[in-house]
Amino acid sequence: xxxxxxxxxxxxxxxxxxxxxxxxxxxxxxxxxxxxxxxxxxxxxxxxxxxxxxxxxxxxxxxxxxxxxxxxxxxxxxxxxxxxxxxxxxxxxxxxxxxxxxxxxxxxxxxxxxxxxxxxxxxx
Amino acid sequence: xxxxxxxxxxxxxxxxxxxxxxxxxxxxxxxxxxxxxxxxxxxxxxxxxxxxxxxxxxxxxxxxxxxxxxxxxxxxxxxxxxxxxxxxxxxxxxxxxxxxxxxxxxxxxxxxxxxxxxxxxxxxxxxxxxxxxxxxx
Numbered sequence: 001x002x003x004x005x006x007x008x009x010x011x012x013x014x015x016x017x018x019x020x021x022x023x024x025x026x027x028x029x030x031x032x033x034x035x036x037x038x039x040x041x042x043x044x045x046x047x048x049x050x051x052x053x054x055x056x057x058x059x060x061x062x063x064x065x066x067x068x069x070x071x072x073x074x075x076x077x078x079x080x081x082x083x084x085x086x087x088x089x090x091x092x093x094x095x096x097x098x099x100x101x102x103x104x105x106x107x108x109x110x111x112x113x114x115x116x117x118x119x120x121x122x123x124x
Numbered sequence: 125x126x127x128x129x130x131x132x133x134x135x136x137x138x139x140x141x142x143x144x145x146x147x148x149x150x151x152x153x154x155x156x157x158x159x160x161x162x163x164x165x166x167x168x169x170x171x172x173x174x175x176x177x178x179x180x181x182x183x184x185x186x187x188x189x190x191x192x193x194x195x196x197x198x199x200x201x202x203x204x205x206x207x208x209x210x211x212x213x214x215x216x217x218x219x220x221x222x223x224x225x226x227x228x229x230x231x232x233x234x235x236x237x238x239x240x241x242x243x244x245x246x247x248x249x250x251x252x253x254x255x256x257x258x259x260x261x
Contacts, residue, residue: 019220022213029206044187046180066170073163080156084136101167109170115177 014075021072028065035061053116066109074102147232151212158209165202196250203246204239211235 036042041052052058081094143149175186189195215231218224224231248255 019217023217026210026213029210044191046176046183046187049176049183066166069166070163073159073166076159077163080160105167105170108174112170112174112176 018072018075018079021068025065025068025072028061028068031061032065050116050119053113054118059113062113063110066113067106070102070106070109074098147229151215151232154208155212155216158205158212161205162209165205200243200247200250204243207239207242208235211239 035058036044041048041058043049043052078095078098081091086094145153172186172190175182212232212235215224215228215235218231219228
């Protein structure tokens with residue numbers, strides 16, 4: 001007998017959200033390539049990063065990018081595991097590891113972005 | 125009454141390799157491989173930019189390592205992965221939300237052509253200096 005699943009537990013939200021974040025990430029990754037390589041602010045020295053990060057737009061962009069990419073990526077990894085028959089302890093272990101590593105690296109990335117100081121005058 | 129062949133989880137590699145593959149199957153396989161690689165790269169990217177917190181000297185010596193030709197070629201390959209995952213991701217969304225099941229094979233062909241063009245265009249942009257030097261003699 002087919003067991004009815006409530007829509008909140010069937011994974012349909014993560015399925016929809018995976019597509020939405022994916023579309024946003026396509027736009028963001030194109031912007032990322034242009035901003036990091038083909039604009040006057042481009043450059044990968046410390047001074048170039050410092051000059052760029054005086055603008056909060058860059059900070060907000062990078063923070064959003066790292067959070068969305070991490071969510072989309074780890075949800076995708078979980079999607080791969082979900083294709084296989086897993087015992088419950090295996091599911092719990094995998095989700096636990098993904099959340100712990102995902103949170104740790106997301107927070108590390110956020111810290112790196114926020115650690116960059118604001119300086120009054122930067123030669124551009 | 126026909127019975128479904130039970131999926132043999134122990135021999136899944138062999139089972140998958142024996143399966144007849146259309147363009148969609150390859151897209152599915154490559155989407156997974158590029159996806160795993162890209163999330164791996166994101167972890168690496170966060171790690172490799174973390175010296176930003178340690179100031180100018182630490183960051184600039186750290187970044188110098190990544191501007192060698194070897195890493196530039198790797199970055200070019202990374203772009204190929206990003207391209208495939210983006211273009212095929214758009215294809216997946218169209219299949220799911222825009223009746224793309226009717227034209228997914230055409231979409232696959234288009235994305236391969238567009239992807240190949242963009243890949244070589246990026247190669248030219250990245251290595252323009254080296255290429256021009258080569259032809260200047």
